Amino acid sequence: MKTCCAVVIGHVDHGKTSLVGALTGTDTDRLPEEKARGLSITNGFAYCTYDSGIIDLVDAPGHKDFIQAMISGASAAQAALIVISLVDGVCEQTLEHLRIAALLGISQAVIAVTKADACPSYDRPEQLAKIKATLSQTPYAEAPLIVCSAQSGEGIEVLHRALENLLQRSCLNVSSPYSFLPIDRSFNLTGKGTVVTGTLLGQAITNDDRLVLQPLGREVSIRSLQSRGSTRDHVQPGERMAANLRRINPNDISRGSVLCTQGFGAPTQNVDVHLVSVPEQTQRLKHMQDVRVLFGASSAVAQLRLFKGGNQDFAQLRFSKPVVCFTGQVGILRCLSPSETIGKAVFLDPQAIQTGSGYRERLNVLEAAQKGDPNAIADALIKQGNGVAKAQNIAKLARLRLDDLLTTLSSNFQNLNDDYLSSQEQIESAKEAVLQAIAHYHDTHPLRSSAPRKVIDLRSFAQPLLYYIEDQLVADGILLKQANKVALVAHNPIRLISDAQRRVLDEIETAYQCAALNDPTLENTEKNEETAELTQLLIEAKRLMPLHNVALNKILIFHIDTITDAAETLSAAFPEHQTFTTSQARVALGTSRKIIVPLLEHFDAHGMTVRDKDTRYVEPMKTVSQNHGA
Numbered sequence: 011m012k013t014c015c016a017v018v019i020g021h022v023d024h025g026k027t028s029l030v031g032a033l034t035g036t037d038t039d040r041l042p043e044e045k046a047r048g049l050s051i052t053n054g055f056a057y058c059t060y061d062s063g064i065i066d067l068v069d070a071p072g073h074k075d076f077i078q079a080m081i082s083g084a085s086a087a088q089a090a091l092i093v094i095s096l097v098d099g100v101c102e103q104t105l106e107h108l109r110i111a112a113l114l115g116i117s118q119a120v121i122a123v124t125k126a127d128a129c130p131s132y133d134r135p136e137q138l139a140k141i142k143a144t145l146s147q148t149p150y151a152e153a154p155l156i157v158c159s160a161q162s163g164e165g166i167e168v169l170h171r172a173l174e175n176l177l178q179r180s181c182l183n184v185s186s187p188y189s190f191l192p193i194d195r196s197f198n199l200t201g202k203g204t205v206v207t208g209t210l211l212g213q214a215i216t217n218d219d220r221l222v223l224q225p226l227g228r229e230v231s232i233r234s235l236q237s238r239g240s241t242r243d244h245v246q247p248g249e250r251m252a253a254n255l256r257r258i259n260p261n262d263i264s265r266g267s268v269l270c271t272q273g274f275g276a277p278t279q280n281v282d283v284h285l286v287s288v289p290e291q292t293q294r295l296k297h298m299q300d301v302r303v304l305f306g307a308s309s310a311v312a313q314l315r316l317f318k319g320g321n322q323d324f325a326q327l328r329f330s331k332p333v334v335c336f337t338g339q340v341g342i343l344r345c346l347s348p349s350e351t352i353g354k355a356v357f358l359d360p361q362a363i364q365t366g367s368g369y370r371e372r373l374n375v376l377e378a379a380q381k382g383d384p385n386a387i388a389d390a391l392i393k394q395g396n397g398v399a400k401a402q403n404i405a406k407l408a409r410l411r412l413d414d415l416l417t418t419l420s421s422n423f424q425n426l427n428d429d430y431l432s433s434q435e436q437i438e439s440a441k442e443a444v445l446q447a448i449a450h451y452h453d454t455h456p457l458r459s460s461a462p463r464k465v466i467d468l469r470s471f472a473q474p475l476l477y478y479i480e481d482q483l484v485a486d487g488i489l490l491k492q493a494n495k496v497a498l499v500a501h502n503p504i505r506l507i508s509d510a511q512r513r514v515l516d517e518i519e520t521a522y523q524c525a526a527l528n529d530p531t532l533e534n535t536e537k538n539e540e541t542a543e544l545t546q547l548l549i550e551a552k553r554l555m556p557l558h559n560v561a562l563n564k565i566l567i568f569h570i571d572t573i574t575d576a577a578e579t580l581s582a583a584f585p586e587h588q589t590f591t592t593s594q595a596r597v598a599l600g601t602s603r604k605i606i607v608p609l610l611e612h613f614d615a616h617g618m619t620v621r622d623k624d625t626r627y628v629e630p631m632k633t634v635s636q637n638h639g640a
C-alpha cells in the first residue's frame with residue numbers, strides 16, 4: 011500500500027492542529043502543556059486512510075520557538091500540507107516554513123486556506139488574492155489551494171481529495187541504502203521496556219533486523235514493531251513507526267540518536283557538504299562561523315569551513331560532538347544569534363578528513379559525490395588517495411551498499427585486496443613507475459644483483475597499490491622479491507661486467523680460495539666500492555659464503571670449497587657419530603676460535619652437525635653440497 015508522510019506547516023495559531031483533527035478525528039496536541047497554552051509544542055501524528063493508500067500527517071508547531079521540532083518533522087516528509095488562515099493571510103512563520111520545506115526538497119504540497127468561517131464573505135476574494143500573490147513568489151505557486159474550515163467543515167472533503175491526489179504524486183526524496191530511523195521520542199512502556207519512535211528513512215525495517223543504536227554504537231534487536239497503532243512485521247521507508255527494543259535503556263538514547271542497520275558506519279564529526287544559502291542570507295555564511303545544523307531529529311552546532319580555491323559552495327562542517335548522518339541527507343543551517351535560517355547543507359561525505367582548505371582532488375571528489383555517479387566518485391577518490399580508495403568509502407559517497415557498488419562499477423576498476431580499489435589507469439602508471447625505479451637502480455648499480463625494496467616505495471602511490479603491483483610483477487615473472495630486496499628477473503650483473511671487472515672477480519675468488527680458513531677477511535685485498543660489489547656478486551652466485559661471528563659481530567667470508575673441505579675433514583676426523591668439542595674441531599681443522607665457532611654454527615644450522623650442549627657429532631647422511639647451499 012502506498013504511503014506518504016506530509017508535514018503540516020504554517021504560522022502559529024493558523025489552525026493546523028484543528029485541521030488535522032477535522033481531517034482525521036485525532037487531537038494531536040496530546041501534552042498537558044500544549045492543552046494549557048493552546049499551542050503546539052512538539053510534532054503530533056495522525057493519518058488519513060484512502061482507497062489508494064495512507065497519508066501520515068506530522069502536525070508541526072507553528073511558533074518560532076519550536077522551529078527545531080518543525081524541521082525534524084519536515085526532514086522525513088515527502089510532502090507538505092501548508093495551512094494559512096484566511097483571516098490573517100501569509101505571515102512570518104508561514105514564509106519561514108515554506109523556505110525550510112523548499113530547502114529540504116519538499117516539492118509536493120497542498121495549501122489549505124482555513125478558518126474560512128471566520129472570514130466575512132465580502133473579504134474573501136481580496137484575502138485570497140493576497141495569499142495567492144505571496145505564494146506565487148514561492149516554489150509552491152502551483153500547489154492546489156483549498157479554502158476550508160475546521161470549524162464548519164467547509165472544504166474538508168475537497169481537501170481529502172487533494173490529499174489523496176498528493177499521495178499519488180509523492181515519492182521518497184531522502185534515501186540511504188541502509189535503514190535509518192532518527193529517533194524523535196523514546197520512553198519506557200511498563201512491562202514492555204524501551205520504545206522509540208520516528209519516521210523511517212532509507213530502507214524497510216523488519217522484526218528480524220539486527221540494528222545498531224548510534225552514536226552509542228550498541229547492537230539492539232526488536233521485540234516488536236508498530237505503525238499507526240498496529241503491530242507490524244515490517245515498516246516501509248517514509249512511514250511513522252515505533253519499535254520496542256531489547257537491551258537498551260531510555261537513558262541511553264540521547265538527542266540525535268539513530269537506529270540503523272548494521273554496516274551503516276560510525277558517527278562522525280567532520281562532514282563535507284554542498285551549501286545552498288537562502289538568497290537574502292548569502293552574506294551570512296562565513297568561514298569559521300559556528301552554525302546550528304538541524305537534520306533528522308538532530309540539532310548540533312558545527313563550525314563552517316568554507317573551501318577556497320574551487321567551487322565556493324563546498325564546505326566542511328566540523329561538529330562539536332559526534333553525529334550520525336548519511337550522504338544525501340540535508341541539514342538546515344541556522345545562525346546561532348539571531349536564530350534565523352541561513353541555508354542548507356547537503357551532506358556529501360559524512361566521514362570527511364579534516365582538510366584545511368578545499369584542495370583540488372578533494373573538490374573533485376565532492377563534485378562527483380554531488381552528481382552521484384559511482385564511477386566518477388571512485389575515480390576522484392582513487393586520485394585523491396594516491397591511486398587507491400576504500401571500497402566502503404566509495405559506496406558511502408555513491409549511496410550504495412558495498413555489494414551493489416562492486417556490481418555497479420565499470421571494469422575500469424580493480425579490487426587490490428578486500429578493502430581497496432584502484433583504476434586500470436593508476437595501476438598501469440604505478441607499474442610503469444615501479445619498473446622504472448628498479449631499472450634506474452640496476453643502471454646505477456649494475457654489479458648489485460638486487461635493489462633495496464625502498465627504491466619502489468614511491469611517494470606518489472599508496473602502499474596497497476605498490477604491494478599489489480609488486481605481487482603482480484612477481485606472478486608475471488618480471489620481478490624477484492626476497493626479504494626486503496627486489497630485482498628485475500632480466501637483470502644479470504655477471505653478464506654485465508666488463509673484462510677488467512671479470513679479472514678482478516677472478517682475483518677475489520682465487521684470493522678467498524687460497525686463504526682457506528686462515529685469513530677470511532683478506533686484509534691484503536684492495537677495498538673499494540667495486541671490490542665490495544664484486545665480492546657481493548660472488549656471495550649471490552654462492553661462490554663465497556658469509557658467516558656471522560656473533561660474539562665479534564663480524565661477517566667472515568669463506569670460499570665455498572673451503573667450507574666443503576672443512577666439512578669433509580670433520581667427517582673424516584670424527585666418523586660414525588663420534589662426538590667432539592669445539593676445541594677438538596678447531597684442532598682438527600687447524601684454525602682459530604674466531605673461525606671455528608661461526609663455522610660449526612653454520613654446520614649446525616644446515617644439519618651437517620648435531621649439537622648436544624658442549625659436544626657435537628657429524629650427521630653422516632647429510633652431504634655437504636646439499637646443505638650449505640652450494
Ligand SMILES: Nc1nc2c(ncn2[C@@H]2O[C@H](COP(=O)(O)OP(=O)(O)OP(=O)(O)O)[C@@H](O)[C@H]2O)c(=O)[nH]1
Nearest residue numbers: 022023024025026027028049050072125159160161
Ligand atoms: N473560527 C475558526 N477557528 C479556528 C479554526 N481552526 C482553528 N481555529 C482556532 O484557532 C486557534 C488555533 O488553532 P490551532 O489548530 O491550535 O492552531 P495551530 O496552527 O495548530 O497552532 P500552533 O500549533 O500553536 O502553531 C484555536 O483557538 C482554534 O479553535 C477554524 O477553522 N475556524
Ligand SMILES: [Mg+2]
Nearest residue numbers: 026027050071
Ligand atoms: Mg498546532
